[in-house]
Amino acid sequence: MQANLEILEGLGRRFDISVPMDQLEAEVQSRLKRMARNVRMDGFRPGKAPLSAVARVHGPGVRQDVLGETLQARFGEAVQAHQLKVAGYPRFEAKPSEAAAGMIFSASFEVYPDVAIGALGDGKLSRPVVEVGEADVAKTLDILRKQRQTFAPADRAAQEGDLVRFDFEGKVDGVPFEGGKAEGFGAVIGEGRLLKDFEQNLVGVSAGERKAFDVAFPADYAARELAGKTARFEIRVQDVQAPVLPPLDADFARMLGIEDGDLDKLKAEVKTNLEREVTRRIKGKMKEQAMELLLGNSTLDVPKSLVAMETERLMKMTEADMQQRGVQTMKLSADMFTGQAERRVRLGLILAEIVQKNTLAAQPEQLHALIEEQAQSYEEPEQVVQWYLQNPERMQEIESLALEENVVAWVAGQAQVEDVTTSFDELMGRA
Known part of the structure; x- marks a missing residue:
């Protein structure tokens, strides 16, 4: 097997892969023989069809499978030999060849880029400082009363x-x-x-x-x-x-889950919930600023293949969301999502570089703390904790959240952070 690497424009690379026909056909024949032992075909008892008949019916499909697997294997060997990090999936195309002993395919693909993170010392982040007061609690109680008017x-x-x-x-x-x-x-x-x-x-x-x-x-x-x-x-x-409006009394407190109707307990619970929301909003604002700072101070080429994959994913998510909400599905264009997809891929590559170079991997205790934090918003927090722990996909989401928090903390340590006294309404966007 031969695989010569060609450097294309940007992140593009290409291998020419030679596939020997004798090896290909030997594997095809081996699979057809194994298939013939059990295959069911009209006019023959199970496993009694002649190899020629099996080859006539199933040969093209088997040959296509063997060729695809062989190309993937040869491609993997070539990637390893050249120590490349492939972004996305390769595109295989057959090339004209006069050699009867084999076929030649080109495998076009992209590699991951080098990511250069610039100095962040001149960057500025504004961190809101918010104290939840009695007036904020009273205003929230009025909103809760209005919701039940x-x-x-x-x-x-x-x-x-x-x-x-x-x-x-x-x-x-x-x-x-x-x-x-x-x-x-x-x-x-x-x-x-x-x-x-x-x-x-x-x-x-x-x-x-x-x-x-x-x-x-x-x-x-x-x-x-x-x-x-x-x-x-x-x-x-x-x-x-x-x-x-319902009166602010014991019955109203019981309506909101305070079993003994104690208004002080209701106010304390409302304040705790507001403080939890304040923490979440502050984290969100810090994250938004940190990501913008990283995007503006990082240099890298973005693999087009990854952007295309992310564009397709965003389109499918939008279509599924529209169907779930009963909205008539409109024809979506890839152009509607390309900008967002490019930004997400670029940011993902930057974050991965920072996490790797600065050893910012999420720690078990951090993951558990985040799960506990998420669970506190529900009536049965322990059940929510178990739901996360038993669901690999949800745990992956928690790990991504932890990595983002670690990166934001790292950026805050590099940049200039100014604490800005902010009212609760300003933080909520209601001022």
Whole structure:
């Protein structure tokens, strides 16, 4: 076997691999003979078909299998001989050959790049410093109460937060359209469930009132037949209902899992949950900054084959997610994902280089701590811990998370980190 290495553009490499015909055919015949002992073929008892008949029916498939396995084996030997790290999969192509004793194939592939991590000393990271206070707990309790609010009839005009029930009919250029008519439809003003033009016209209406108004559909509206058009709506208000929040009492505490109804315990639990979310958000912001710093200070060529594989993976994930959510599957283009895929591959190569060179492998105690941290968000944390420990795929996700945390800590040790006092609402993006 001969395998000559050719250096192509960028990370591209190519082997010319010679496959001796005598070895190939010897293996094909050996497999056909073994197959003939048990194969079932019409007109013959099991295992009694002549070798010529078995070869006629199964020979092409067996030969293709042997050739594929031989090429992979020869390719592996050549890669090892040249001490290469192959990125992705090779592409084999037959080459014209006058030699009757063998066939020649070219194996085109890419290798992993050299990754150069630049100095990070001038890089700056902002680390939010957040203290969860009583006001944050009180605001969260108000949100929890609002999530469990009920509605009661109100003898007044509708205002922000009210539930309005009404009949409506819409027309475009005087013509009704699909989905443009309903009776007893309910919407809470301010929730954003309706188009802004429609919702604004509900403010101030009263039970029994009739009203007509125009609504402009945005150009990117989901129903394409309405996109960019203006519809005339007529509504009849059935009733207006005002929100009623549950009182902050023992019953409310029990509703949220505090068995004895102790409000102080509820507030303590809410604060613990907020602090856990603060920690998660701070980690996320530090990670985002660290990754951007690494991307901007690293030099490497990105294997096109890995980008193509990641693009395909992202497309399949998106299609599966759309199907799961019941969204009509649209035709997805690879161009929609190439940029994201290239970034993910580039970042993955950078992280792998840093982990290897700085011995940042995840430690068992770190993995267990991360699992415990994830489990605390659930009612039965011990069951969640066991679920992680018994699931190799989930454990791999935890290990990836640990490696990312190790890299972020390493970057923070190299760069300039400024602690910035931040309010809880600012961290949550609500300020």
